[in-house]
Amino acid sequence: MDNETSTQQHAMDDVEIQEWLESLDSVLESSGPEVAREILERLRAHATVEGIDLPFTANTPYANTIPVRLQPLFPGDQELERRIKSLIRWNALAMVVRANRVEHNIGGHISTYASAATLYEVGFNHFFRARTPEFEGDTVYFQGHAAPGIYARAFLEGRLSAQQLENFRRELKPGGGLSSYPHPWLMPDFWEFPTVSMGLSPLMAIYQARYNRYLENRGLKPATDAKVWAFIGDGETDEPESLGAITLAARENLDNLIFVVNCNLQRLDGPVRGNGQIIQELESAFRGARWNVIKVLWGSEWDPILERDTEGLLVKRMGEMVDGEYQKLVVSSGAYVREHFFGGDPRLLQLVEPLPDEALRRLRLGGHDPRKIYAAYKAAVEHKGTPTVILARTIKGYGLGEAGEGKNVTHQQKKLNEDELREFRSRFGIPLSDEACIEVPFYRPADDSEEIRYLRARREALGGYVPKRSVRSAPIAAEHDDLFREFFDGSEGREVSTTMAFVGMLRKMLRDPEIGKLVVPIVPDEARTFGMESLFRTVGIYSSAGQRYEPVDVNTLLYYKEAKDGQILEEGITEAGSMASFIAAGSAYATHGINTIPFFIFYSMFGFQRIADFIWAAADMRTRGFLLGGTAGRTTLSGEGLQHQDGNSHVLALPVPNLRAYDPAFAYEIAVILQDGIRRMYKDSENIFYYITVMNEPYPMPPMPEGVKDGILKGMYRYHASANTKSKLRAQLFGSGSILNEALRAQEILEEKFGVAADVWSVTSYKALYTDGNEVERWNRLHPAEEPRVPYVTQCLANTPGVLVAASDYLKTLPNMISKWMPRRLTGLGTDGFGRSEGRASLREFFEVDARFITVAALHELFIDGKVARSVLDKAIKDLGINPDKSNPVVS
Numbered sequence: 001m002d003n004e005t006s007t008q009q010h011a012m013d014d015v016e017i018q019e020w021l022e023s024l025d026s027v028l029e030s031s032g033p034e035v036a037r038e039i040l041e042r043l044r045a046h047a048t049v050e051g052i053d054l055p056f057t058a059n060t061p062y063a064n065t066i067p068v069r070l071q072p073l074f075p076g077d078q079e080l081e082r083r084i085k086s087l088i089r090w091n092a093l094a095m096v097v098r099a100n101r102v103e104h105n106i107g108g109h110i111s112t113y114a115s116a117a118t119l120y121e122v123g124f125n126h127f128f129r130a131r132t133p134e135f136e137g138d139t140v141y142f143q144g145h146a147a148p149g150i151y152a153r154a155f156l157e158g159r160l161s162a163q164q165l166e167n168f169r170r171e172l173k174p175g176g177g178l179s180s181y182p183h184p185w186l187m188p189d190f191w192e193f194p195t196v197s198m199g200l201s202p203l204m205a206i207y208q209a210r211y212n213r214y215l216e217n218r219g220l221k222p223a224t225d226a227k228v229w230a231f232i233g234d235g236e237t238d239e240p241e242s243l244g245a246i247t248l249a250a251r252e253n254l255d256n257l258i259f260v261v262n263c264n265l266q267r268l269d270g271p272v273r274g275n276g277q278i279i280q281e282l283e284s285a286f287r288g289a290r291w292n293v294i295k296v297l298w299g300s301e302w303d304p305i306l307e308r309d310t311e312g313l314l315v316k317r318m319g320e321m322v323d324g325e326y327q328k329l330v331v332s333s334g335a336y337v338r339e340h341f342f343g344g345d346p347r348l349l350q351l352v353e354p355l356p357d358e359a360l361r362r363l364r365l366g367g368h369d370p371r372k373i374y375a376a377y378k379a380a381v382e383h384k385g386t387p388t389v390i391l392a393r394t395i396k397g398y399g400l401g402e403a404g405e406g407k408n409v410t411h412q413q414k415k416l417n418e419d420e421l422r423e424f425r426s427r428f429g430i431p432l433s434d435e436a437c438i439e440v441p442f443y444r445p446a447d448d449s450e451e452i453r454y455l456r457a458r459r460e461a462l463g464g465y466v467p468k469r470s471v472r473s474a475p476i477a478a479e480h481d482d483l484f485r486e487f488f489d490g491s492e493g494r495e496v497s498t499t500m501a502f503v504g505m506l507r508k509m510l511r512d513p514e515i516g517k518l519v520v521p522i523v524p525d526e527a528r529t530f531g532m533e534s535l536f537r538t539v540g541i542y543s544s545a546g547q548r549y550e551p552v553d554v555n556t557l558l559y560y561k562e563a564k565d566g567q568i569l570e571e572g573i574t575e576a577g578s579m580a581s582f583i584a585a586g587s588a589y590a591t592h593g594i595n596t597i598p599f600f601i602f603y604s605m606f607g608f609q610r611i612a613d614f615i616w617a618a619a620d621m622r623t624r625g626f627l628l629g630g631t632a633g634r635t636t637l638s639g640e641g642l643q644h645q646d647g648n649s650h651v652l653a654l655p656v657p658n659l660r661a662y663d664p665a666f667a668y669e670i671a672v673i674l675q676d677g678i679r680r681m682y683k684d685s686e687n688i689f690y691y692i693t694v695m696n697e698p699y700p701m702p703p704m705p706e707g708v709k710d711g712i713l714k715g716m717y718r719y720h721a722s723a724n725t726k727s728k729l730r731a732q733l734f735g736s737g738s739i740l741n742e743a744l745r746a747q748e749i750l751e752e753k754f755g756v757a758a759d760v761w762s763v764t765s766y767k768a769l770y771t772d773g774n775e776v777e778r779w780n781r782l783h784p785a786e787e788p789r790v791p792y793v794t795q796c797l798a799n800t801p802g803v804l805v806a807a808s809d810y811l812k813t814l815p816n817m818i819s820k821w822m823p824r825r826l827t828g829l830g831t832d833g834f835g836r837s838e839g840r841a842s843l844r845e846f847f848e849v850d851a852r853f854i855t856v857a858a859l860h861e862l863f864i865d866g867k868v869a870r871s872v873l874d875k876a877i878k879d880l881g882i883n884p885d886k887s888n889p890v891v892s
């Protein structure tokens with residue numbers, strides 16, 4: 001083809017394409033979008049039959065999803081809302097700048113809220129409904145780094161004082177301050193959801209929306225049209241958790257869920273996708289997952305230009321630019337925009353010919369245009385059947401000008417010079433003089449000003465202020481003595497594991513008239529592992545779709561029963577998702593005023609080790625409930641090996657301040673802990689939660705000795721004293737979980753073979769002992785004039801003669817950390833090192849925590865004390881079959 005023919009061909013194509021487009025327009029006009037869609041679908045099918053290979057794309061053009069003709073009228077007073085927003089922008093900036101003037105490097109973020117202000121303000125003025133006695137309210141997850149803007153709004157609303165703003169990030173100052181990010185632990189009347197660890201809030205929001213449906217389907221709350229809004233950053237979407245559950249949201253038809261992704265195309269260091277387009281990438285991911293995707297890319301100023309673009313050249317051009325180039329346009333002059341964005345094609349240049357350079361620079365993006373955002377939010381709340389994600393394009397550091405707008409350093413910008421402050425003041429029309437504004441004062445118009453009256457009226461119309469956390473659940477009434485009593489009696493010689501014992505208690509709780517309906521069992525595809533499959537049939541597995549198939553095992557007693565009002569949350573293989581359900585259920589006492597009691601049972605190694613950050617967030621959120629680490633204990637879980645055998649989780653549970661961690665050995669210990677936990681959390685409304693490890697090693701469960709309840713809860717009690725009171729050779733042995741049995745066997749060996757009288761203690765919680773010891777020590781230090789207090793461990797061991805040996809299925813550090821409150825030196829045995837695929841006996845030998853090693857440890861201590869001869873120790877090592885040169889488990 002020579003050049004001339006090619007040009008002719010091209011021209012013909014253009015004409016033909018134009019005709020096709022015009023006929024589509026006329027179909028749209030005469031018959032509407034449904035018919036147009038039908039035609040396009042038929043054309044696509046026809047093309048496929050004819051062998052035309054249409055490339056797969058989940059993307060739509062780089063344009064606003066909602067066309068101008070379908071854009072609703074903006075219902076508010078736009079000018080007034082702009083003024084309010086400007087004041088919030090100013091105060092948000094002032095908080096950060098002032099804080100950093102007072103205390104260098106105290107931190108804070110200006111540019112995140114600067115980019116998101118319109119996204120929030122449209123929500124606050126028109127969408128976010130507060131919780132009221134009549135209505136459960138919408139649930140909003142605020143982007144953590146946008147906190148200054150949320151505080152600044154609460155200041156205008158009159159909910160936070162200037163003093164509090166002044167002490168942003170300086171919470172310990174007199175009069176109180178404000179926490180850097182949303183932390184319910186620190187501001188329990190304000191923040192509901194901790195969001196600042198990126199990726200947690202999108203996942204939590206999905207499971208929150210799903211849990212709301214669960215409560216409705218189980219008849220625990222009425223069905224409402226309340227929404228869950230999650231505001232997240234575009235950079236944040238790189239966290240695997242952010243997109244990790246989006247298919248669940250669509251599968252569950254969560255049209256009560258709205259994600260708003262603030263697409264400022266930047267993260268902390270630079271562009272999110274310099275060489276690509278994050279918005280298009282997210283669109284295809286969400287559309288592929290069957291979400292309703294609404295792109296808000298261009299502001300109203302673009303509408304007339306796009307309208308003139310009858311050939312679609314501009315949209316094509318927009319789709320070709322990579323984000324790095326878009327970012328460059330933000331920091332460039334109008335002339336640069338004209339040359340580099342429109343300059344490639346004379347027809348594009350013609351489109352913007354009437355506009356001066358300055359106007360070109362000011363063409364707003366969709367995320368900064370309240371009308372476009374309003375349209376998107378309205379479409380989102382009205383959308384039925386699937387969740388919605390709004391991808392809103394914004395500029396990071398919007399309004400900061402030279403101080404950082406669109407620049408790579410903007411995320412960290414905390415200080416503005418005088419010129420920059422004056423410029424920001426002028427751009428947003430803050431009524432402060434040149435001199436005044438460089439002091440960056442907080443600015444709040446009078447209560448009877450138009451702005452404050454409008455803002456308050458809007459919130460009143462929407463039911464009150466947001467965010468606001470309140471606890472509205474009534475405490476449960478009963479003590480539940482009867483519920484747990486049967487487990488105090490032991491198993492009468494029958495061998496059962498603590499897991500089986502726990503499941504028995506769970507079954508019983510599920511039948512209880514008061515708490516039965518509130519119990520929420522949560523499992524990540526592990527119910528059979530824990531022997532919980534009988535619950536499938538009795539209480540059912542929750543499924544919003546009911547059961548559309550006859551289960552393959554329908555003829556068996558324990559068939560796989562899914563039901564719309566099923567009680568078990570069978571989450572599939574997602575510990576993160578299960579934890580998010582645990583959080584939703586364990587915080588429902590505040591979110592919904594419903595005291596649901598979650599029991600999340602998981603493979604203990606895949607708990608703290610895998611999802612500790614969610615557990616930390618749960619703690620921050622004052623989540624209540626029980627985490628159960630199943631198949632726990634490095635040497636108790638036989639066979640599974642290095643990845644599965646957990647000797648870590650009780651150490652990893654130490655840092656979580658409001659988490660109570662227990663390693664019980666017997667059924668009655670679990671019963672005591674559960675009963676007390678339910679009382680403390682749901683009757684006395686304490687903001688604590690529990691981690692209890694349960695094991696799969698079967699052994700007879702003894703009846704509960706007299707008077708041990710208090711000790712079980714405090715962390716230790718003497719389980720079995722030696723009957724031999726005459727011997728001069730004495731020992732105190734400490735065991736936990738199934739290792740307690742090894743201590744009991746060691747007690748026998750010591751007595752029978754070596755004449756050592758040993759007492760055996762069950763240490764149910766090293767964490768509780770550690771916390772108590774530290775607290776007592778601290779109190780004594782600060783109160784030297786008072787009678788010193790005595791740690792509980794010290795009290796327990798006050799009149800206990802002999803050497804001290806502790807054995808744990810977890811790291812040695814657990815027993816060792818309480819040794820300083822013991823009357824004498826302690827030998828701590830534990831399971832530091834990688835696990836092995838082996839049976840229990842071999843594992844306990846390998847890790848040196850079995851009865852023989854406990855015996856040798858006790859004899860060694862006696863030898864050091866000069867109570868037994870070395871020959872006794874040598875002989876014991878030999879007779880007990882211990883290889884002194886065996887490999888060290890910690891380094892092998």
Ligand SMILES: Cc1ncc(C[n+]2csc(CCOP(=O)(O)OP(=O)(O)O)c2C)c(N)n1
Nearest residue numbers: 112196197198233234235236262266267268
């Ligand atoms: C898990 C986690 N990793 C890292 C950070 C530190 N961090 C805070 S903000 C930020 C960048 C955020 O970018 P983006 O999500 O795009 O939000 P934007 O501020 O641009 O709206 C990073 C890396 C964090 N808060 N959480």
Ligand SMILES: [Mg+2]
Nearest residue numbers: 234235266267
């Ligand atoms: Mg970003």
